[in-house]
Amino acid sequence: MGLSTATTAVSEAIKLCVFDSRRGQQEGQELDKILFFYPADLPFTKQLYIIGLSEGLVTFTRTFSPEAACEVIEAEKHSHVFFEAEPYIYGWFWYSFVVEKNKEVQATWRMDALQKLLKEIHSLFLMFHGPIRLLLEKQPSGEVSRSHLYSFIMDYLSDFLVGKKLQLPSFVDCLKERGTVHMLTIGRDAAIEVQALVRTLDSCIGNALCHSLILFQDLLVSTSLSPEDTTNLFSYAVLRLTPSVLSSSASSWSYLIRGNTVSHVTQHGGNVGNRVIRPLQHGKWSKGKDGFLETDIWGMEASGRVNSTPKIWPFQTEKQMYLYVHQHKSLTLILLVPASSIPNGEQGISIIRQYFLENAYLKIMTVEEKLSKGWGGENAYHVGGYRYLLIDGDRQISRASPPGKVTTLTKESLLAMSKLREKIDLEKSRAKQDGVGEEKEVEVTIRAKNNAWVISRITRRKELYMVLEKANETVLYASDMVEKFSNRYCNGAFSLD
Template identity: 60%
Template sequence: MASMSSGDDESLRLCVFDLRRGQTEGQELDKILFFHPPDLHLSAQLSVTGLSEGLITFTRLFSPEAACEVIEAERHSHVFHEPEPDIWMVMVVEKNKDTGAIWRVDALRGMLKEVHSLFLMFHGSVRALLEKEPTGELTRSQLYPFIADYLSTFQKRSRSQDCCCDLFVGKQLLQLPNFRETTLSERGTVQMLTLSRDTALEVQSLVQVLDSCAENIRCHSMILFQDLLVSTTLSPDDTVSLFTFAVMRLTSPALSSDSSSWSYLRKRTGSTSAPIGSIESLHSGNSDNMHRDVIRPLQNDKWKKGKDGFLATDIWGLETSGSPDSAIPTIWLQQTQERVYLLAYQYKSLTLLLLLPTTAIVNGDISVPAVKQQVIEQASLRIMKMEEKISRGWGGENAYHVKGYRYLVVDNDLEVSRASPSGKVATLAKESLLALNKLREEVDLEKSRSKTQEKDLEICIRAKNNAWVIARVTRGKELYMALEKASDTLLDATDAVGRFSNRYCSGAFLMD
């Protein structure tokens, strides 16, 4: 890895490449679709991608049934993700730099999965872009600014913040998830708001009203309170992607410069820093044709609330035809394989997302202004009353705190998680957090070994400070917990987990 550290202080490399491309001598650069930092000299880029390709080939040769996920070199960790066949995303992070930074490999992999899911939602698959324009210039022109804008949300605004692993990328300081951020949180899941039965019925009624606003057109909707999910009619995968984007850019905390989200995206919202890199940084050229149609949906501070309650942005601009509909945000739904218009309406802490098939607008079945007017006329009063009702019953940041417990519950089937508030997690001793980090690494490893079958699992670790950290995995659900009462025996700790499971998880984690 010496070639990676030749005269520069970079601690992070992030690349996307296609194994099917660049196999002819002299054309190796053709395989690179994205590389960060973009101004790194080409020999270093080829060194990273070449080594990564070699590691992938080696792993497939000797362990073809296992995914190539992470390989430890002397100074660096290579985190791999294959989101599409032969399209690889690789993050190379220097280990234990200066401050002895520690991170969970699965959390870094979660970043790669997240950025790909977001890219897929806005631009479609990388493979489809390559088939549309085989030279790869279209794909690169979309990937470079998109991932640069994504990484900009990790820029550190204050050196006093001690929540993440600090990594220098050129002159920029990034915060990547470390053990403090990832032991009791789960990237790529949504956090649901718990509702009373009568409120849930009112939400269901509102969803039906929103659907009727599109007349006879089939549409989808999502409702959020603060940065918690209230309702969705989307598939789990589409829900996660849209939820992630909404919390980053659309919810009331994301739009307010004075507020910060309390969910797993807490340290990433509200950033006003300039994006790392730029479209002009592309190593493959700066032609106007390549950049003309580039849409940058992850740019900061581009959404504003209008007088009618709908959020507006100029990110999508106008096509050369000047059609007003071309300025309306669109996203791609994986479940239905269709492109839809994204309409966002906000009242105080409540954000409603309505998704209309673009084909319905193109065919003249309905117009976007007509749908907006219907929402204002038919649903605005319901929205006001619902926001007030939920606000009265909402317990704030500590609503999901359970006294005596620091916990994380994950439902992998529904892609939903619930955890102790970050402020409560921060009260854990460093020894407890490090033990939790080790525990989660062990669970991640065990899960990767038994991918073909679900396996019940329980792991208990006694931390150096005598705290108990416990993991239980069963039927697609996971529970992680830290108990810092030093006098507890293992029996006391497992009994406490059982009581928690009975009361808050419907007994899902009771072990026979």
């Protein structure tokens, strides 16, 4: 019998904090160290204790590993997961999960997955708000930084709320990989049309270098951005912009933002009012008559007649860029235009939209038509008889069995895969520290308690994870199934020959 994510019980003993180790060094100023804490209604004494413990752990481990930041500490009762953000001078900003262990609750978090969640939070925050260090330089008291971090992270966590509980990625998500994009495979004719469209989009402002991202449904079709910026924009689009998201009836306000938590931010974090940009709020994007998505998250233009165009900070350009989003049926186009190339404000923005509609619209319709004809639905990439996750580390791309297919796996199979991935994560971490990460090759095949085969193969920055249930009991059978999969769907990348 399959296991649904919604039925997984999760401990409430989860704490997430962001702290600046440079601040709060003098007696009476300890609270200055706290930039964000969840749950916000926890007494300050306990918040300071947890942050002090976290800071002590990362400082102590620096003694033995000066070049590599601490990532995970396993204690008897808690797991501590760390992510070092903006390490311009190491030891500044840290994100930390503190998760209580409870053997009676089948949560079984994989620490690497939790760390990637912390990394995603910070990467998205950078894209919309810029570095935390710059916010603190502009406003040293930290009120602005706390307000931005509080609103942003709480809006992000709203996606993980089940009732009144925060449900983090657990063993049921072991065949998913955060921080990667999912590509749409297209034919030659469609690819030619897509490239013609991309050239039109990227040349929308004379000599200014624009960038674009094209999605069909929830899959990436094309990008002219770096892998890191592509991952960030893809993640945001899937969270808040795609047609499936816009048509959903998701709540636009988490109960966690109300009540005591707001008063806490007012006391220690500043205003959380309309002046704080909240790009992760639900239900704040809508499709206009011309196909462009509109939002009031960024406020209004000086004229007061139209909403301000969003601006983001791509890592690739390190300059602010306008974010335009156009949608045509199942096609979502994201266009980034340098803010410095549009000096005329509202008038310049209108010119961009007009150029887009006059020069790109017919190409958009052609691409939509070709992609729709070749679209096989959400199960288009399902490989019969397999439940798998395929990761390309160089391009930050992953492909996996559809969620509906994964839920047919038993709890025993998913737990076994999650534990296997934990071991692989440890091997990869050791290889990275030894400087042989790219050359590391791993092959593991395990027979689970329910007689399912749980398999992992890693070679040349590519990873394959697979679960075979109701399979032959011999290891030769399992190896043969992987060989067939590798040769047919991975160009032999995981073959042993």
